[in-house]
Amino acid sequence: MAGAAWDxxxxxxxxxxxxxxxxxxKRIGFSAPQAKTLFSLFEFVLKVAVAPLGLTFSPQITTILMNRFLMIYDGEQVVAVYGCIAYVAAIAYLLLQGVGDGSQPLISRFFSEDNLPTMKQMRKYDYLTAATIGIGCFAVFFLAQNHVGILFGASVETNGSVSFYLPFFLIVLVLLSYVRITTAFRYATEKSILSYLLVYAEPVCILLFLLVLPNIPALGLQGVWFSVPLAQCVTWGIAFLVKHRIDHNLIHDIAKMERSASV
Incomplete structure (x- = not known):
């Protein structure tokens, strides 16, 4: 353990x-800005950074909640099962987050230039790219589901449980790709409040489902496993409504720009 930590x-x-x-x-120098300038920058940066911080930290919140409730309703073995699933899911999550974070500077640029048609086209490419990654991850991990637990050194029994529960987490990857891009688009266009909603809706919904579903006699432990996929489905529904609102305003703004250009 100490060796792993030092590594x-x-x-x-x-x-x-x-x-x-x-x-x-590269001889990039460093000079500290004035305190007044520094605090104003911090205010702006922190306002935008809450959303990407949540995207990065949200899977850790999910892991904490799932480990806690799995221990309550079963024991250490199911925690090991979720550990394997969480590692696999993290690969897909980070790839999807990379698409959103990578496109954010370009979307911000087009937004600042009032180049809304190009910005909308860029978002379309983002959705397609993220969906392709989601489908690709689903296919690869689904085909390898019987070997995932063994890869992480799990026992044969634990590997069997990983193989059974992993598809529940994979099937929502396409929905999650939609949420990730919609969230990145929101904080790239200075709509921070809506991005906060999308980022933190998932862990809140997971907690609510964990408090309710396992207490249903017919579900029990299964309710714990269903909580994450169901929460991600709810988050996708919220993202869909947010995008609908975005597009309504975006179409109105593009039409306004076209009228101004014609005049």
Whole structure:
């Protein structure tokens, strides 16, 4: 355990040294801004950063909640099962987040330039790319579901449970891709409140389902497993309504711009 911890620290230290070498080689200087300027920047950055912070931290909240309720309703073995599933799901989550984070600067640029048609086209490409990644991850992990637990060193019994429950988490990846892009589009266009709603709706819904579903006699432990996919379906519904509102306003703005250009 200590060796694994030191490996992590050394890996981060090497990455830091590589970053320092790049800054020194490029001769990128450093100067501290004035306190007034610094605080104004912090205010703006933190306002936007709450959403991407939530996207990064949300899976950890889910893991904490799931581990807690799985321990309550069964024991350590099902926690190990979820651990394997969470590692696999994290790969897909990070890939989808990468599409959203990668497109955010371009969307922000087109938004600041009032180039709304191009911005809308960029978002379309984002949705298609994220959906393709979601479908691809579903296909790959579904085909490999009988070997995922073994890959992480789980027992044969645990691997069987991983193989059974993993598809429930994979089937919602396409819906999750829709949510991730919609969220990134919101905070890229300075609509931070709606992005907060999309980011934090999922862990809140998971908690609510975990408090309710396992107490239904017919479900019990199964209710714990169903909580995450159901919460992600609800979050997709919220994202769909948000996008509908976005598109309504976007079409109105594009039409207004076209009328102004014709005049």
């Amino acid at each position: 992590t620290i050394i890996g981060q230290a090497v990455t830091m040294l590589a970053a320092i070498f790049y800054l020194v080689k």
